[in-house]
Amino acid sequence: MKNNILKKMILLCLCSCIAAASWAQSTVKGLVKSTTGEPVSGASILQKGTKKGTSSGADGSFSISNIVAGTILTVTSLGYDAKEIAAAVNMDIVLSPKANQLTDVEVSVDKGYGKSKRNAVTSVISSVKGSDLTGMPSTNLGSVLQGRASGVQITNSGGTNPPTQKILIRGFTSLQNSTDPLVIMDGVNLGRTGLNFVNLNDIETIDILKDASGAAIYGSDASGGVIIITTKKGRIGRFQTDADMSYGSAFYQNPKLAGADEYIAIQKRRNPAYVVPVNVANTDWWNATMKAANQINANLNFSGGTDKLSSFGSIGYVKSDGNFTVGNAYWQKILARLNLDFTPNKYLKIGFTLNPRFESWENPGGRGDLMPVVRTEPTLPIYVSRPQYDKYSQFSQTSIDRNVNPIAALKRGVFNKNYAIGIIGSAYIDISPIKNLHLRSQMNINTTQTYSAGYTPRYFNGNLDRNFDPTDVSTLEKSDNAYSNSGNAFNWIWTQTANYTYNLGADHTFGLLAGYEARKEYGVGNSAARYKSQDPTNSDYYYLNYMQGDYISTGGYEYQDTWGAIFGRLNYNYKGKYFAEGIVRRDVSSRFYNDSKYAVFPSASIGWIATNEKFLESFKKLNYLKIRASYGEIGNSSLNDPASYLNFLSPSYGSVNVATFGDPRTGYPIYTVARPANPKLKWERDIDENIGFDSYWFSNQLYVNAELYKRTAKDLLFTDYNGRPELGIPGGQKLNLGQISNKGWEATIGYKSQPKSKLKFDVSANLSHNTPYLDSYGLTGDPVLGDAQGAYRITEELQGPYTKSEVGQEIGKYWGYQVKNIFQNQTEINAYTDKQGNLIQPNAKPGDFKYQDTNGDGVLNDKDRVYLGSRNPKLELGLNLRVEYKGFDLAVSGYGRFGHKVLWFAKKFLTQGALGANVLAGSVNKAWNGEGSTNLYPRFVQDGATPDLLRFSSWFLENGDYFRLNNIQVGYTIPEKWIKGVRKARIYINTQNLFTITKYPGINPEIYNPDLPINANGVDISQYPVKKTITVGLAIGL
Structure with a gap:
C-alpha cells in the first residue's frame, strides 16, 4: 500500500515538472x-x-x-x-496616464472608415470635443464651431430662419460649384448640408479632415474637406439619464436710424423745393418692426449597456421665435436618435442607428434682408385711413417704388408654411474571423420630404388702381397669389470594408484597409402658383386648390445620380517613430460620359516623432514633436446639373416676349437649348500639399502646431457663357476651363493646466491665412469679372462689375474707380483737365467725387479702373478659454477677421438717402455742405442728378475688420452630497454674440451672401445681423 502511495506521489511530481517545463x-x-x-x-x-x-x-x-x-x-x-x-x-x-504627460496624442481620432491614435496620424485633422460644446444653446452646429479650428472659415446667416452657414476649409476650390465640406455622422454620409441634422448634445467628438491626404478616402464629396461627427454610445455600466433645458431671449442690435427731423433736413438739402408732408409722423420703423424673441432648447438622453449590448437614445427640441412684431415667424426642430450595438461574441458585432427629424418654420414677408426696415421714411405713419381701397391698403405707401411699408409687408405674408421631415438610418455587421481582421458591411439611408405653401394678398407698392394684365408677367407680383412646393430626396450608400492590422515583430506595424462603395441619389419635386386679380376675403383662398386664378404657373424637377468607388489605404508604423500612409481611390460618376466617368486619385503622407529619438532625450523642455508632410489628390463632380453631357432644353411657356404657340397663358411652349452638351467633360482634380508639425512643451502644458499648405484645383468645372463660336464652342457650355490655387498657413498655440491641478484651464488661439489665386482660366485667358449675379440691387444700381480676377493674381479683388477726394469748389473742377486742357469731369459740381483718371486719356471709363483691395481676410483668429474650479466652470470663445474690405453697397442709401429712403442717424452732418466741410461723403442731391455716384468706386469699400465675442458661459455643478439620488446637476447662464469690436459702419461686418458666386462675395446689402442671445439652463443626470 505504501509503495502504491509513493509511486503516485512520484508520478504527481513528474507531472508537475512536465507542466512547469x-x-x-x-x-x-x-x-x-x-x-x-x-x-x-x-x-x-x-x-x-x-x-x-x-x-x-x-x-x-x-x-x-x-x-x-x-x-x-x-x-x-x-x-x-x-x-x-x-x-x-x-x-x-x-x-495609467502620466500625471504630467499629455494625453491628446493618445486620443483616438476618426480618419475615415476607422479610428487611429493621434500620434499615428500623418494627415491634417483638427478635433473638437463634445464636452466643449456642453450647454451651448445654439440652434445650429455651424455657429458653435466658428473659431474653434484653424483653417475653417464659418460665416453665419445671421438671424434668418432656419439658420444656415457657409463653411470653407482652407479656401475654395471651385468657382461655380459647391465648396462645402462633406458631413459624416457615425459613418453616414449626410452630404454637404448635413450640420443642421445634428443635435449638439449627441456629439462625442468632431474630427475635421482638412487636406486631401486624409479626405481622399471619401472621394469626390470630400473636395471641400470632411467633418466627421461621432455621437455618443452606451457604455458598460448602469443605466443613465441626462436632461438639459435652456430658455433665453434673442434680439438684434438697433442700427440707430435717422428721425423725422434729420430726414426732412436731408430732403431739403437734396431738393430745396421739397414740401414737408402734412401731419408728419416720427415713426421708428426698427422698433415698430423688431422685438426680442424667445428661444428654447431642450434635450433628453439615456445610455447604458452590458458587455454584449449597449444603447444610447436622445430626443432634442429647439424653437426660435421670430423677431418681427407682426406675424407668427418661428423656426423649430425636433431631432431624435437611437444607437444600438450588439456584440454576441468576440467574432461578431451588429448595430444600427436611427435618426428621425422634423423641422418647420414660417417667415412672413419673405424678405432676406433689412432694407425695407432701415430705408422706409420716418415721416410716414404706420397706418392711414383708406376706406375706398381693400383692407391691405390701410397701410401708408412709401414715396419710391422700391420700398414697402415693412409692417404691411409682414402682414402681406399672412400665410407662409414650411416643413421638412427626414430619417437618417444605418445598419452594420462587423465580423472578425481571425485576429486583427475586421470585415464590415454598412448600409446607410437618408431621406427628406419638404413642403411649403403660402398665400400673398395684393398690396401695390405704387398705384393701387393699376389694372392686372395676366399677359404681363411683371404685374403678377402685384396680384394676390397662392403657391405650393414639394420635394422628395432619397439616397442610399452601401459600403464594404476589410481592415487588417499586422505586427511584424516588436518594431513594425502595418494597417490595411480595402473597400467598395456604391451610392445612389434620387430626387423629385413640383411647384405651382395661381394668381388672381381680385383680392379674396376668405381665408380658404390661402390654399391653391380653392383659389380661382387668372394665371397658373407650374414647374417640377427630377434627378438621379449614381456613384461607385473602390479604395484602399495602407499605413506603416516603425517603432512608434516613423509613420507612412498611402491611399488610392477609383471613383465613377454618372455625371460624366463614357470613359470620363472614371478617375483615380492617389495620396500619401509621412510622419516622424522626433522626440522618440535618442538625440532629443536630453532636451527635457520639449516633450513631444511630430513632423508631417503630405500630398493628396481628390476629385470633384459637384456639377449644378447631373448630366452635362446632354443638351439641356428650356421651355418658353408663360414668358414675356418669347414665342409660344397660341395664347401666352395657355399655349404650347417652344423649347430651346439653354445649356449645350459636353460629352468630353471630366472630373475636376484637387491637389493638396502640406507640411506641418505638432509639439508639446514644458511638461506638456504648452502646445503649438502649425501647417503650411497649397491647394490646387485643376480642370475647373465652369460654365463659359460666351463660348468661342469661331472654334465651334457654343456659349453656356460646361467646360474644364482652368486652374485655381489656395496658398496659406495655419497655427494653434495654447496653454493648459496639469491634469491633477485643482484649477483646470485651457486657453488657446488659432490663426490662419489663405489667399486664392487664379492660375489659368478659360479658352482665352480673359479675367473673371464678378458682378453680383443673383443680387438684383448690384446689377440695377451699381455700374459693375466690381471684382476682377486675372491669371496669376489673387481671386476676388475689388476693381473699380479710385476716388481721390471731393471737389470743394468750381476752381478745382476747372483745374482737373487732361493734357489738352479738356475737363475730365465736365458735369461735376462742388461736392461731387473727383475720380482718378488712371491712364490719363481724359475720359473716365473701364480703362481707369484699378484694384481697390481684397475681400479675402489676411488673418482669421479664434480664441478659446475654458476654466474649471471647485464646481465652477467658465467657457469663452471669440472669432475675428482682419485685413480685408467689405463692399458696403447699402452705403449709398443709408448715408445719401433718396426721396422716401431713410438714412443712418448722423448722416446729415457727414455729407459735404460747402467748401472745406468734408472729403468723406458727397453732397446730397436729387435722384439721378449725379450718375457718377453709381460708379463702383473706392468710396463703397470699408474696413471689414472685426472681432466678435461669440460665447460666454458660466456654470456651477452642484456637489453630489447636496442632492441625493441625483448623479449630477449643473446650472448655467450663456450669452452669444455679446459684442463686436469693429470700425465697420454698416449693420454687420460678417457678410453672408449665398446667392453670389464664391469669387464675387463680400457684398453687404443689409442682410440680417447675428442675434444676441442670453439664456439660462439646467442640466441634470440621474
Missing part, C-alpha cells in the same frame, strides 16, 4: 487597456532587460511565444506610466 515554453496572450477601458495600441511589451517581446495591436491585444516561466514583462506606451508585471497565460494590463 511546458509553461516555461508557453505562449502569453493578453490585452492592454487604459484606465478608461480603451484599448492601447502600439504598447511595447518586452521581457525585462531585453529587447525580446512585441507590441499591442489596434485592439490592444498581444501575444508572446516561448516565454520563460516567472519572466517580468515591462509594458510602456507614450503618454502612460511604465508598468512591470509577471507573465501569465491570460493577462489584462491596465496602464
